[in-house]
Amino acid sequence: MPVTAIILAAGEGTRMKSRHPKVMHQLLDHPLAWWSVRAARQAGAQRIVLVVGSGAEELREYFSDDADIEFVEQAERLGTGHAVRVACEQAGPFSGPVLLMYGDTPLMRAETISSLVKEAKAHHNACTVLTMSPVDPTGYGRILSEDGQVKAIIEHKDCTPEQRVALTECNSGLYCFCGRRLSENIGRLRNDNAQSEYYITDMVGVFVGLGEPVSALRCEDDQEPLGVNSRIQLAQASKIMQRRINQSLMDSGVSMLDPDQVWVGPEVRVGQDSELLPQTFLWGKTEVGADCVIGPNSRLRNARVGNSCVVDETVIEESAIDDRVKCGPRAYLRGGAHFMEGAKAGTHVEIKGSEVGEGSKVPHLSYIGDARLGKGVNIGGGSITCNYDGKHKSHTEIGDHVFIGSDTMMVAPVTIGDGALVGASSCITSDVPAGALSLERSRQTTIEGWADRYWEELGKED
Incomplete structure (x- = not known):
């Protein structure tokens, strides 16, 4: 079945302090969103759904010549789970593998994304999570696994002190879903949290509760899933990509x-x-x-x-x-x-x-x-x-x-x-x-002594 990539690109990116959407800021000579679209294509995605919101027209204009991109507008930004639900409602229902990617993660390699799709297909998973083990896991959701199956993603703030030490495998934010099971169950997400938002991480708990298989694939390079939320992080990501290309x-x-x-x-x-x-x-x-x-x-x-x-x-x-x-x-x-x-x-x-x-x-x-x-x-x-x-x-x-x-x-x-x-x-x-x-020139004229007289008169005036 064809692979679909849903790329979330609706955020305002307030930390950028810019009138342009975050994902339209340039890394080297292309906007951040272009890198995610390129990686999805190189990984074999035949269909790309770009979820836009803030600055939607700028993204639509930039990608206007790309026939394989469908635009879905998230009028209200109520979280990542809400963005995926909007995509399912406007562009779905989906079948086949569905990649969930982000327009602000330009360092993702196509090879890594392809491996995630292969892992999902091999185990017929409802959801396959790309994970990483950063040197400093602070702030990342932790993966709770049992017998090779993901049981939950625990947000950093919700981890016990013991879990923060023991659980070193973290959620990268990139997923491969079974399109059919995602479309059928995305409506089960709830927003009973402090922000009243719908989080896509909660789909892991939904699938585990339904007895559906959820597994993880570890990303070898912890830099790949890094997101860009500020101009400082943009410069850091640009340096990583510069070195990658130059090497x-x-x-x-x-x-x-x-x-x-x-x-x-x-x-x-x-x-x-x-x-x-x-x-x-x-x-x-x-x-x-x-x-x-x-x-x-x-x-x-x-x-x-x-x-x-x-x-x-x-x-x-x-x-x-x-x-x-x-x-x-x-x-x-x-x-x-x-x-x-x-x-x-x-x-x-x-x-x-x-x-x-x-x-x-x-x-x-x-x-x-x-x-x-x-x-x-x-x-x-x-x-x-x-x-x-x-x-x-x-x-x-x-x-x-x-x-x-x-x-x-x-x-x-x-x-x-x-x-x-x-x-x-x-x-x-x-x-x-x-x-x-x-040859085209005017005749040269020379007046003997004129300059001497000029300088003499000029001196008298002084």
Whole structure:
């Protein structure tokens, strides 16, 4: 039967001190809720029910393109058991395994979740609890077991002094239920407690009272179930995930001078023998080839980098560079820029929505926007394609082996033919034929002695 994941994401997260819902705060380059959804999918969940409440519209908008996500709104937040009951009422009844997860536990591994589902299926359990044994169990509900079966979850405040010492196995908060038995019995939960809330932990007692099997599976890594309730905990979880990802990359053949100063998102791919230097950020679906040096001080988002590239103090967003391309220091590629093999973007260069041909160079202090450069082009320092007239964007076409002198303005739309040469400090407003020299300058005027007289008069005024 298909696996369903119910992910609770309705809480306000008041300790975050934010106008955004807690689960939409970013861990690395994705919201907390995204990590839980991803783990559920990787664990084999074909159906995902996201229980939303506070900030519901922000979550709906973020996941609007995800066809496998169903939204259930918990208008009143009356506890975790109430959230599950709302999910059963609005999206159920369920059959098959039902995972109960949380939108603020981004460190859960898909492998752990899969193991929980396998355990539940193997024993036909009504409920299987993922447990852990933290060094400090203070605050966690304790698992009371007998002959391998869970008999109760005792909240920390309700434990006797002896139980607090003897019971070291704790509830992680993650469960796998039998969907049918959950749907049939969720209404048995009661809210006769100090908070008048319905707790999903009480389902263990419900099933034990009905004679249904409940067992536990211990999580080997106590960090996995950690929840994020504050910005301090968010930073702590981010550091754990950073190290987890970086260790995986280094194991696969990627070098890092200082892994604590490299941040890589979960969807990024980096090839063997590439080096990530300090203060490097790789986000989105960035792909880096083999034998590259990225950084220091570089940020790439949804970038494609070929093999044997150097990206030095450079920002690349939604753009691509092919093999043996050099960027920086302090270059900025954006808006679908594409550098072909052996090309170069130098110091203080911005490239937007342009194609730069093989072996072409934009070495320094230039802006190239909405243009296509052929092979072997050289752009002199301080040159600009003037692509925007305040209302419309226009295109500049530069052929193969063109030399553009320094401080040249190319006012689009304009075409410069193959092999042309444009003199320095020109303002090109008309097409330049192939093989031609184009030069546009005003005549230089020199007035002998003018400066001497000026300074003399200025001195008299003082």
